[in-house]
Amino acid sequence: MAVIGSDLQKAKQLLEQNNVVAIPTETVYGLAANALNSEAITKIFIAKDRPFFDPLIVHVADLTTAYDYVEYIPSSAKKLADSFWPGPLTLLLKKKAIIPHLATSGLDTVGIRCPNHPVTLQLLKMLPFPLAAPSANPFGYISPTKAIHVNEQLGNKIDYILDGGECKVGIESTIVGFENNTPTIYRMGGLSVEQIESVIGTVQIEINSSSNPTAPGQLKSHYAPQKKLFFGNVQTIRESDVGILAFKEPSKFIPLQNQRILSPSGNLEEAAQNLFSFLRELDHLNIKSIVAEQVPNKGLGRAINDRLTRAATQ
Ligand code: TXA
Ligand code: MG
Numbered sequence: 001m002a003v004i005g006s007d008l009q010k011a012k013q014l015l016e017q018n019n020v021v022a023i024p025t026e027t028v029y030g031l032a033a034n035a036l037n038s039e040a041i042t043k044i045f046i047a048k049d050r051p052f053f054d055p056l057i058v059h060v061a062d063l064t065t066a067y068d069y070v071e072y073i074p075s076s077a078k079k080l081a082d083s084f085w086p087g088p089l090t091l092l093l094k095k096k097a098i099i100p101h102l103a104t105s106g107l108d109t110v111g112i113r114c115p116n117h118p119v120t121l122q123l124l125k126m127l128p129f130p131l132a133a134p135s136a137n138p139f140g141y142i143s144p145t146k147a148i149h150v151n152e153q154l155g156n157k158i159d160y161i162l163d164g165g166e167c168k169v170g171i172e173s174t175i176v177g178f179e180n181n182t183p184t185i186y187r188m189g190g191l192s193v194e195q196i197e198s199v200i201g202t203v204q205i206e207i208n209s210s211s212n213p214t215a216p217g218q219l220k221s222h223y224a225p226q227k228k229l230f231f232g233n234v235q236t237i238r239e240s241d242v243g244i245l246a247f248k249e250p251s252k253f254i255p256l257q258n259q260r261i262l263s264p265s266g267n268l269e270e271a272a273q274n275l276f277s278f279l280r281e282l283d284h285l286n287i288k289s290i291v292a293e294q295v296p297n298k299g300l301g302r303a304i305n306d307r308l309t310r311a312a313t314q
Contacts, residue, residue, distance in 0.1 A: 001155040004147045011162045022136045022150045024164025025115035027088045028143035030133030038100045047157040050139040055105040056132040058112050061124035074178045076200045083199045086116035088190030092177035119164040142276045170273035188303035225283035228313040229290045243282040245292040272300040
């Protein structure tokens with residue numbers, strides 16, 4: 001198993017030696033390495049068993065540092081960064097040559113984000129390079145929102161997990177690109193469409209689920225637990241071997257230990273924060289399958305419904 005700790009010097013040293021370290025962010029834990037070094041980046045892909053065609057997000061300490069790695073920042077991107085960085089927002093921008101092709105899977109854009117977590121912001125400020133970091137889960141599985149989740153799945157492949165407590169947002173960053181100067185959302189995430197539109201006006205939304213996506217996070221079968229997950233009306237379930245993931249209301253017909261309620265008060269931020277850890281808990285229970293219900297399709301609810309749709313058995 002990996003060591004879970006809060007030793008920033010140790011994390012720095014490992015990263016300087018081109019090793020991977022799991023890091024906390026406000027969205028989910030990431031599996032980080034020196035984004036300017038291909039050998040270090042390769043270790044991320046191998047630890048995650050991630051296909052090399054799926055590009056990584058590069059994390060920076062602030063907007064000023066981002067300018068070192070991208071050719072230019074369109075004005076709408078700059079407005080978003082000014083409003084929401086540090087935060088759950090990834091911008092797809094034209095990369096400078098210093099970012100290796102391996103990090104971007106050969107694309108000429110790089111996904112770049114400044115995460116809103118004090119531990120990782122401090123680490124980034126201590127390092128002379130940015131950190132490439134995908135979510136710290138095996139490819140295709142649910143993203144980790146606690147250090148222990150990382151250890152459960154990648155503990156035998158990495159040495160160190162920097163502990164930053166439970167992730168506050170709980171769902172990955174929203175990805176926005178600017179092709180043809182048209183702001184476009186490619187992945188729903190921890191920053192809502194409404195928040196983005198309040199700053200730059202109406203945006204295009206292109207959430208594909210094709211086999212050749214612009215952002216492979218769009219792949220349909222993704223973010224999935226091992227148990228079969230179905231969308232449905234949880235109040236109609238009567239089987240004792242089915243677990244339910246409800247939004248607000250528990251069911252009277254299912255044993256309570258087989259139920260998880262995302263937010264009893266109906267708060268979508270709370271629901272997002274609980275989503276992945278509750279899915280993991282249900283995945284570990286002695287049940288055959290999971291039925292999840294849709295949450296209201298607004299604010300973070302759109303990202304929650306997106307992840308549940310991708311996790312659902314087709
Ligand atoms: O919240 C997050 O974004 C977390 C934390 C650790 O920062 N990271 C994360 O990384 O979710 P990952 O690798 O699990 O998902 C990143 C997504 C992938 O679907 C990838 O295809 C897409 O971002 N992506 C990265 N760079 C891209 C690019 N240049 N063009 C299109 N999509 C890109
Ligand atoms: Mg991921």
